[in-house]
Amino acid sequence: xxxxxxxxxxxxxxxxxxxxxxxxxTTGRGTGDIRGLIGKLDYLQGLGIDIIWLQPVYVSxxxxxxxxxxxxCRINPEFGTMDDFDELSAGARSRGMHLMLDIVVNHSSTEHxxxxxxxxxxxxxxxxxxxxxxxxxxxxxPNNWQSKFGGTAWxxxxxxxxxxxxxxxxxxxxxxxxxxxxxxxxxxxxxFWAEKGVSxxxxxxxNLISKNxxxxxxxxxxxxxxxxxxxxxxxxxxxxxxxMHDRVFGRYGLVTVGEMSSTTMxxxxxxxxxxxREFSMTFNFHHLKVDYPNGQKWxxxxxxxxxxxxxxxxxxVGMRAGGGWNALxxxxxxxxxxxxxxxxxxxxxxxxxxxLATTLHGLQGTPYVFQGEEIGMPNxxxxxxxxxxxxxxxxxxxxxxxxxxxxEEAFHIICERSRDNSRTPMQWDDxxxxxxxxxxxxxxxxxxxxxxxxxxxxxDPNSVYNHYKKLIALRKKVQVIIDGAYERLDIGHxxxxxxxRDNAKELLIVISNFSETDTVFTFEELxxxxxxxxKSSELLIGNAEHTPKxxxxxxxxxxxxxxxVIR
Ligand code: GLC
Numbered sequence: 321x322x323x324x325x326x327x328x329x330x331x332x333x334x335x336x337x338x339x340x341x342x343x344x345x346t347t348g349r350g351t352g353d354i355r356g357l358i359g360k361l362d363y364l365q366g367l368g369i370d371i372i373w374l375q376p377v378y379v380s381x382x383x384x385x386x387x388x389x390x391x392x393c394r395i396n397p398e399f400g401t402m403d404d405f406d407e408l409s410a411g412a413r414s415r416g417m418h419l420m421l422d423i424v425v426n427h428s429s430t431e432h433x434x435x436x437x438x439x440x441x442x443x444x445x446x447x448x449x450x451x452x453x454x455x456x457x458x459x460x461x462p463n464n465w466q467s468k469f470g471g472t473a474w475x476x477x478x479x480x481x482x483x484x485x486x487x488x489x490x491x492x493x494x495x496x497x498x499x500x501x502x503x504x505x506x507x508x509x510x511x512f513w514a515e516k517g518v519s520x521x522x523x524x525x526x527n528l529i530s531k532n533x534x535x536x537x538x539x540x541x542x543x544x545x546x547x548x549x550x551x552x553x554x555x556x557x558x559x560x561x562x563x564m565h566d567r568v569f570g571r572y573g574l575v576t577v578g579e580m581s582s583t584t585m586x587x588x589x590x591x592x593x594x595x596x597r598e599f600s601m602t603f604n605f606h607h608l609k610v611d612y613p614n615g616q617k618w619x620x621x622x623x624x625x626x627x628x629x630x631x632x633x634x635x636x637v638g639m640r641a642g643g644g645w646n647a648l649x650x651x652x653x654x655x656x657x658x659x660x661x662x663x664x665x666x667x668x669x670x671x672x673x674x675x676l677a678t679t680l681h682g683l684q685g686t687p688y689v690f691q692g693e694e695i696g697m698p699n700x701x702x703x704x705x706x707x708x709x710x711x712x713x714x715x716x717x718x719x720x721x722x723x724x725x726x727x728e729e730a731f732h733i734i735c736e737r738s739r740d741n742s743r744t745p746m747q748w749d750d751x752x753x754x755x756x757x758x759x760x761x762x763x764x765x766x767x768x769x770x771x772x773x774x775x776x777x778x779x780d781p782n783s784v785y786n787h788y789k790k791l792i793a794l795r796k797k798v799q800v801i802i803d804g805a806y807e808r809l810d811i812g813h814x815x816x817x818x819x820x821r822d823n824a825k826e827l828l829i830v831i832s833n834f835s836e837t838d839t840v841f842t843f844e845e846l847x848x849x850x851x852x853x854x855k856s857s858e859l860l861i862g863n864a865e866h867t868p869k870x871x872x873x874x875x876x877x878x879x880x881x882x883x884x885v886i887r
Contacts, residue, residue, distance in 0.1 A: 339742075352756070374422065383489050470715040687795075
């Protein structure tokens with residue numbers, strides 16, 4: 321590829337996220353595999369996907385479904401072989417699609433040989449690959465930092481009488497990026513995959529790699545007070561990312577997306593402005609915390625629609641002004657399904673799925689589609705706590721009970737918040753287990769699969785699938801979707817999210833009714849008369865039977881959503 325010419329090719333792309341364990345099983349083992357994905361490449365090509373983000377398939381004990389890596393350069397036999405991987409890579413390429421791998425280097429599994437060595441003795445050559453601390457004076461934990469999966473972030477290791485840091489599961493030991501040898505190992509493993517011809521990387525929780533070396537106690541002054549202010553967007557993080565860019569991303573012309581936990585816009589601009597030579601784009605999660613009371617994930621409240629709109633709008637305007645680039649998403653493997661969370665997953669499920677898609681795909685950035693989103697998969701129906709598999713969910717259920725919640729309350733919270741909501745098997749057809757496996761699925765299949773599945777939607781022009789296909793194609797044809805400046809139009813409307821994108825040649829208008837009641841949206845007089853009135857408009861996509869003509873006053877049925885272009 322000539323990278324100079326195609327430097328920004330990913331700005332017009334749509335990424336499809338594959339959670340391999342739940343995608344397609346070809347062995348009957350009950351877990352998805354690489355050959356399963358190979359078998360669906362035509363499906364992804366048909367949808368119009370440009371980039372496939374393949375989540376971790378490396379050797380791993382699977383305590384966090386592959387985000388606990390025990391060997392970065394080998395394929396976990398459960399997922400297949402390196403030959404399978406090479407075939408996948410070639411198959412994607414021959415269909416004009418790119419492969420993006422997940423790189424998990426804030427931590428490794430404690431089963432990684434580096435850690436196995438590291439824990440042996442204080443003078444082991446691998447000791448400084450990880451973060452070891454003495455107990456506090458008088459004994460006890462080195463500080464009060466909490467794991468993101470609940471409980472302390474420190475694990476005591478008897479062999480040497482010290483603690484090691486684990487910001488996630490207790491089997492995910494944080495790597496010590498202060499150690500130059502660790503940085504060189506990371507460059508080596510990324511070079512290995514770049515040499516194999518992958519097109520890019522998704523970098524797992526990459527803004528957590530530089531810790532404040534004083535390891536101070538969190539005084540709790542900023543919620544949630546778990547220590548994150550001492551390692552989020554830390555002191556040397558940009559230096560480390562620039563190093564990776566210079567040695568790998570830039571050299572191989574890779575597309576890169578950094579997953580940024582609890583970040584700020586100023587940092588995301590720096591991470592993704594091309595002049596900084598760091599990443600192509602960033603994920604941030606602020607818009608997915610609008611239903612966390614006081615930042616607390618494990619407490620419930622109805623989501624704050626105004627906050628959702630404000631956050632999207634601020635990031636649209638701010639990232640553009642700073643020359644950064646957003647990864648756009650409502651769903652991923654760590655989030656409940658947006659369809660159930662922000663809209664209606666019953667009577668208006670189809671309208672809702674299309675509304676969320678239109679709203680997101682009209683924004684500036686690179687959209688990500690998480691498997692199943694394109695057919696409108698909602699949160700599954702959970703009947704019992706034993707159905708959950710995710711380590712975070714099972715930990716939190718126990719912790720909620722310890723905090724005094726009743727089993728019913730705790731179950732209800734887990735049902736709303738669990739990452740397993742997005743991890744149930746992909747629904748391919750109405751045969752047993754939704755066509756995902758001939759064996760026993762590792763996690764339950766949602767009982768609504770006979771109605772909600774790929775097969776039922778492929779040939780239906782009004783399906784959610786075909787709506788996504790159309791949106792993905794529009795991005796390739798309508799320039800203003802790529803480069804238009806964003807302006808929020810709905811100020812003050814309690815039900816409607818409306819915005820414009822303007823590149824001086826074309827004007828894009830997106831109007832969405834996020835409610836189950838009819839409503840009216842009215843353009844402000846000045847905007848209407850100067851930008852729309854008297855010009856020709858074309859409806860690019862909509863989701864309601866009766867499509868109104870673009871007028872100053874627009875009637876919207878429940879969950880109606882439209883995108884127009886004015887030229
Ligand atoms: C990221 C991943 C998540 C994982 C965590 C620890 O947030 O998306 O699934 O559990 O990092 O690696």
